[in-house]
Amino acid sequence: MRPLTEDETKVIFEKLTKYIGNNVLHLIDRSDETYYFRLHNDKVYYVSDSMLRQAVSIGRDQLASLGVCFGKFTKSKKFKLHITALDYLAQYAKYKLWIKPNGEGSFLYGNHILKAHLGRITEDTPEHQGVIIYSMSDIPLGFGVTARSMVEIRKLKPTDIVAFHQADIGEYLREQDTLF
């Protein structure tokens, strides 16, 4: 376990700002307790100060996971955000996307979101913007990246992709082994 280097922090913050913009500030600068990002076995964990002090006494091989796993660094040092970070992303989301009940199933199986499934979307969403995806009953289902800007979405056919799937809560079942 070690703290992130400057380069690693930059990569992670850039990824996070894609989804929650400058609300990343609330992740670093918290009122209740300081929370840290720590790297362990190529995975990035978001962990409170008290938790961290306890985790320090666990050996490297014995420590499986700590706090919340936000994602992992791939072999080529790219950062992949996992679904386990959804709670924090949903709290501070800037751009949201709601999908209809008939589209929920498709998305939860890992498919992209088609225009036919699209319920609502925050106004003025640009293209290739990170969005958090909710069901119509405001349950966060996952996150993705918009394929087109708001303006263009209106002109699309019902079968065109509106948002690319990045992570969904179905992964808790599908990707059990690699998530944490």
Add this chain to the structure above:
Amino acid sequence: MDVSAQLEAQKSKYKSINVEKQVPLQFDLGLLAGFDVNALEENKLKVETDNYLKSYTRDGTQLLINEIFRLPLTSVQDVGVVAELPKIVTAIPREKPLPKPKPPTRWERFAKLKGIKKNKKSRLIYDERRGEWVPRWGYKGTNDDGANEWLNEARHRRNIEEVEIDASQQLNSAQPQLKSKVNAKVLKKTELRRQITMAKTSTASLGKFDKPVKGEPSNTKGAKRKFESNLGDIQKEKEARLSILNKIIDKKGEILNVRKAIAKNNQQN
């Protein structure tokens, strides 16, 4: 108990072990063979062929076995009584013909042509300097490339003088070109730098505590990767993270604002 009568009865069942022959047989016991040159009785052969031949064979075999029993006998475990056969006397013809001489191989022809002889190298050679017989290769041998010498002259790198000479001779194109196109001046500079680094680190403390010379780059080799402590200073870490975040947001901030401004403008119109 007198068993002689029974013995006599037993004996009379069989024919005598003594066989009369006009010409005694010749034996080659190594082949377990006996050679009989006696003439066969013609009339018996014609009239009662089978019986005659049978008795004749029996006689010959009996003589052979008598001869075998004359050899030195030993008793071998699990086998019984064994006789030691002498060497074969009779000359037997070859089973297969003599092998034909093989034609010389391509290499053999070449070696013969060039007069190349195979020289088997001995394992030990006399080392003049050490004054003793040492292995040609291997442990404590002469083949170790000067590994155990107390002093080895540097011989793998080309000397600077040679390079300079080559560089100047390139102008007179009589000499052949250098294989790698190096600039003699640049080479000299890098070479000198290298020699300086080597001299610097060849002190007892590897040049760590030398007084730094003005204008000399200090950290020539890459430093080992260092991470901050896991439970380091809270404030420091927070501040560092915030500063990184601010840099990122400042970079992005402009774009967002412009976009929103345009959207809002369009809405109003």
